[in-house]
Amino acid sequence: MFSEANEKKLDEIITHYPVKRSAVLPALYIAQEEHGHVTDDDVRYIANRLDMRVNEVEEVVTFYTMYSRKPVGKYKLQVCRTLSCWLQGAEQIAEQIEHKIGCGVGETSKDGKFTLMEVECLGYCDLAPCLQVNFDYHEKVTPESVDKLIDGLKTK
């Protein structure tokens, strides 16, 4: 179950599509926005709302890296690890972030603020290396700029 406002939003989104199930991606965003991650109940609920099977929803959730099935930090730091970014030093960026927030890839910092992830190509090869923080892109990042960025987020 979502909040009344989000329920309304989902009702409205469903009308955009010829078949209900097409609304699964926005529905999952709503779930994630409301609960911080996609919970077991969300998967069941969305399947029920959109006439889908539970495992179909589960397949979608696990396919896209921007959905989380486990609790995550307030900020999801997603380092692109595909070729261009890797050539431009993505590994050092990831290491710097690990050092800075005190946890490894796939983990969440103790203060619950940050989750570090490695993701496939974000489509910013010309501005590599690239880091995505929640929905925002940060291009041509360096260990120094990442430091500053995280410091800024810590105080937010």
Add this chain to the structure above:
Amino acid sequence: MLRVTINFKTHEFPEGWTILEAARSLGLDLPTLCHDDRLRPCGSCRLCLVNVKGLSHPATACNTQLAGGMVIETHAPELENTRRLLLREMIDEYPAEPVRNFPEKPFHRWLIHYGLTNECSGTATPALADDTHPYIHVDMSQCITCYQCVRVCEDLQGQFVWQAMFRGARTHIFPDSPPGARESLRDSSCVSCGACVDVCPTGALEDKSLIERGAPTEWTRTTCPYCGVGCEMNVGVREQRIVTIRPALDAPVSKGHLCVKGRYAFDFVYAADRATSPMIRAPEGWKSVSWDEAIAFTAEKLAQIVERDGADSVGLLGSARATNEENYLTQKFARVALGTNNVDCCARVCHAPTAAAMKAILGTGAATNSFDDIEQARTILVCGCNPTENHPIVGARIKQAARRGAKLIVSDPRRIELAEYADLHLPLRPGTNALLLNALASAIVEEGLFDEQFVGERVGEWEDFKEFIRAYAPEQIAGLCGVEAKLIREAARLYATAKPALSVHGLGMTEHSQGTEGVMCLVNLALLTGNIGKPGAGVNPLRGQNNVQGSAHMGCEPGNLTGFVSIADGKERFESAWRAVLPASRGLNLMEMMDAAEQGKLKALWAIGYDILLTNANAHRTRQALRNLELVIVQDMFLNETAREFGTVFLPAASSFEKDGTFMNAERRVQRVRKVIEPIGGARADWEIICEIARAMGKGEHFAFRSAEEIWNEVRTVWPVGRGISYDRIENAGLQWPCPSEDHPGTTLLHAREFPTGKRAALRRIDYSATPEVLSNEFPLLLITGRKLYQFNAGTMTMRTRNAELYPTDCLDISLHDAERLGVADGEWVRLCSRYGEAVLPVRITSQVKPGELFATFHTTEAFLNNLTSPFRDQYVATPEYKVTAVRLEKIQPLPMSGNRE
């Protein structure tokens, strides 16, 4: 035909073929890992890439159609390099051991072919290694994500168990599971059909029995020993032991699919308590004897009784589990060796009403169409049957038809699985089939939806019927049958207008006090709407057992001879064919035999492959009847309940894996049964036993058969409609009767131009009569009995396999509403009491049944559910009313079984 050049030679191929089909027809071994003939080609593994002149890139052979003038090269060096490269990508983490142990697996075969076996060195922890399922071993370290399991589960079985999680190189295949739970096949929605195992090219999914017993060394094709669908299968044997069963890919009925029973439930053959020696009851208990002694004893006893009390003091029961040949001999024995028409079979307790109703109206007591009509129907009416559990291959085909857009109407008190796929579910009150079907007919007539031309040309009694049916307007009937009038009208419109409309029905139609008449009402509907004699239309009973159609049709019927010819019509012809004088009067049917035994008139009963004590309704009366008998001959694979309590002689029978013969399926198809292994211990085929006893009684001249085929050839001489069906002709695929001559192709569709009885079939005016079994304050709940997927009828076979782990005890399904009202919890053991007896079993809370109604299975001797069922019977053919019993539910304290049940 298309002219196509493949590897520098030009050939002709039929239009519509793919490159892969063409290449394979030439014997070219093109590798594929995602292709299976049962699936739509998807071209994802890329191993079947071929060069096509004029295309800039190689094309996938599996999903590229041939075009005239194509020039194709299949094994060019660069293609072979690509294949090697692709395979190398797949073995990054692949273990070496399975390649060594199971080199015949398709993936391993290609690794060996391309010289890549040394590069398999994976030891990675599999994403899933799961041995929770009793039959299926799962080790995903061997998964190459070909998706065949996912696709076959969706597009053949329609179960959607396998799911692909994550993406790219990290894609993993898991069985479905509740969100957050640990994945296990045992706890998933898997129905254990084994299709995924069958398509898996690597052995990531494999039959446990095959791993434990080793790969088969020989394969024999035969017909499934369970339900009446008649699936064909290949039985894999190693050292005289069945190690695995796989679906026959080109089988006309099952088309490369099987259910859990046919696929996996074969180990009853080797059960520790398989009775393999003849036995005679002595005062101190059963005594093993030689076959000679058992035969002599049986023959002598039978002769004595016939001599003393007349032939009509003996009754014979043929077996729906035995072959046509054996059932033919059973009734011939009764009529020729003994001189009585007291011969029947278990059709009496299942589809005798269907046979009678359809014979009476249409002239033939069998399905009007073939299972292939399921795919041609625009509307399918599922009436009182639960195909996804009881006829799973037909169930899967109906599910797929519904997924493709066929309209589905389900008339069933329970919300069965197909109801979830249905456009309309009519949840009628049990016992009101005639009411509901009349209401449908009434709406069709009133709204002018009947087929005027068909009614004018092919239907009789129309004017009278039109008047009669007015009284059954949906609005009048709704309250009585429990289905809203609006729903009835919608169903009538759908059935009458979205044509062709096909009906399938089961024991929910027949096992009622008004069973025969209920089926007549269903036939009326087909006649009114012209849904008969056309592809995709018709009335089709789903027969319960592998050969129940055959056993009655071969003449295990007190009033009919072989071919369902009445005694009056056929006596003379059979007397000259059999060179014997036949009894003229109709014999006793099974229920009448029980009555006669109770009254002391029947003295002896020979029951072949049939546990009447456990399966007859109202077990208390069955017990009284059997107790009165002087001689009870039980011929079975196991010491069943009838034998255990009342048997005088026990004759151990071979299973259908241990003999030759034929079965007749629900669509009138005669198919071969082949000996796969030698009989276990001293067991003998039923037909051999019958011949021996006949010989011992001095009737050997009529039973001088040396093989099943010899018997079948005699059947053909007395059954004109089946004369054209020879063993030679059904070597590869069965034939459907009528098939009167050797050049006749068999008949897929009955009544296309006329009925055997003439041009017209007459509508029957059937008034509803309520069952005498009524609810009361003392017995306020209505119990329906039936089966579940994992068990088969008396459980004689399935309970002796690992199916017992999948459905260990009979269960009582109850609605949440009733469970709360009565204060019973899920899994709690309760006592059910009817006016006739009691049964103790655990409850399962489900939304499938309505408040006020219960459903229980009858598979086990522990629950012995027929202690509860009533003495009421169909008025025409005496089929007991298994489907309606008034009961009361009682809590039990303390629980009958200790343990961790809550």
